[in-house]
Amino acid sequence: MRLAESALDLIGLIYEAVEDSDGWPVFLDRLTKAMRATAAALHFRDLGSRAESMPVEVGFDPALAKAYVEHYHQVNILLKRAAPFLTPGAIVTNPQICEDSTLARSEYYDEFLRPQDLFYVAGGTIARNGAQSSLTSIFRPKRAGPYLASEVSLVKLLMPHLQRAARLRHGLNMLQVEASVMDVLTLGVLVIDERLDVLYANPSGRAILAKNDGIAMAGNRLTLSQPSERAELRSLSVRACDPSLGPAIRPGGVTTVVRPSGRRAYTVVVNPTNAKALKSSYGNPAAILLISDPDDQAMPSNALLVRLYRLTPAEASLAGILLRGGDLNDACDEMSIRRTTACTHLQHLFQKVGVSRQAELLAVLLRTASPVRTSSR
Secondary structure, X not given: OHHHHHHHHHHHHHHHHHHOOOHHHHHHHHHHHHOOOOEEEEEEEEOOOOOOOOOEEEOOOHHHHHHHHHOXXXXXXXXXXXXXXXXXXXXXXXXXXXXXXXXXXXXXXXXXXXXXXXXXXXXXXXXXXXXXXXXXXXXXXXXXOOOOHHHHHHHHHHHHHHHHHHHHHHHHHXXXXXXXXXXXXXXXXEEEOOOXXXXXXXXXXXXXXXXXXXXXXXXXXXXXXXXXXXXXXXXXXXHHOOOOOOOOOOOOEEEEEOOOOOOOOEEEEEEEOOOHHHHHHHOOOOEEEEEEOOOOOOOOOHHHHHHHHOOOHHHHHHHHHHHOOOOHHHXXXXXXXXXXXXXXXXXXXXXXXXXXXXXXXXXXXXHHHOOEOXXXX
């Protein structure tokens, strides 16, 4: 039970840290306690550069952490010996790759680990994409003994979520999705509070509201033509910002808004948010709404989906069809494939994006792969 509780707590902290990078030290601190460790780090490395970085760390002596970046990464006997085992997702501990006596005689131990009372390490590669890689490592004293199988299992449970976080981090960095860039998203973006007051709307969002076609504004208040849709949207928004629910439990959701004009319904993705940039700019936002108009919406390019999630061309094509409001039957027609093949592609999409339902798939893709306006548009 303790392992399951720790895993749920840590998974929630991972997704908090994706949205607010100040959460990574909190995650690492909680991870060290669960692992009976005293220090931990997340490394984001440029393999095309000689520089080594330790940008997120807890429990290390600051002077030695700086010295590691400048020198000790070059004599890190554990990292060198672990290299053949560091495939993405694999967890390695030092007894697997180096005898205790060999480590104890090394410069890395004598000058970097020993002064900090560190000896045993568990770690692995989270992701490796082109020239970029990300790793995690957890350290504890020699007196604590080698890591137990149950402790290694905890890191293995976390690894798929860290990998998804790395993909989201890469996508968010690549697209520069922050408050100042919302203005160029082709999706309608609304920042709302619990009462459904609109705190911010990007140009696409304002254009959608101005159509008054199922969703509009009365003063500052968001209004929907169907009371049931308003109740559903309010429920998702309140749930998204409920602090009593862990972030792994309050993912927001996806709903639709019927349009009296008869055009295809809007798809509305409700995203929880605690990002500092939004709070400092918009007060106390409850959620971010991403509104997609299937009749007037530039969707993410297949090339971008392939790059972000390492999809095959067929998987990217299916994702594009679903984002445009199609279903598996539409995919079979457009792609000239059997339904069993479409189902297989869909399962592969779930695995690569890290979700288990189609609504979650659309929410993640809209969040991380929405296109931006070009200067000519």
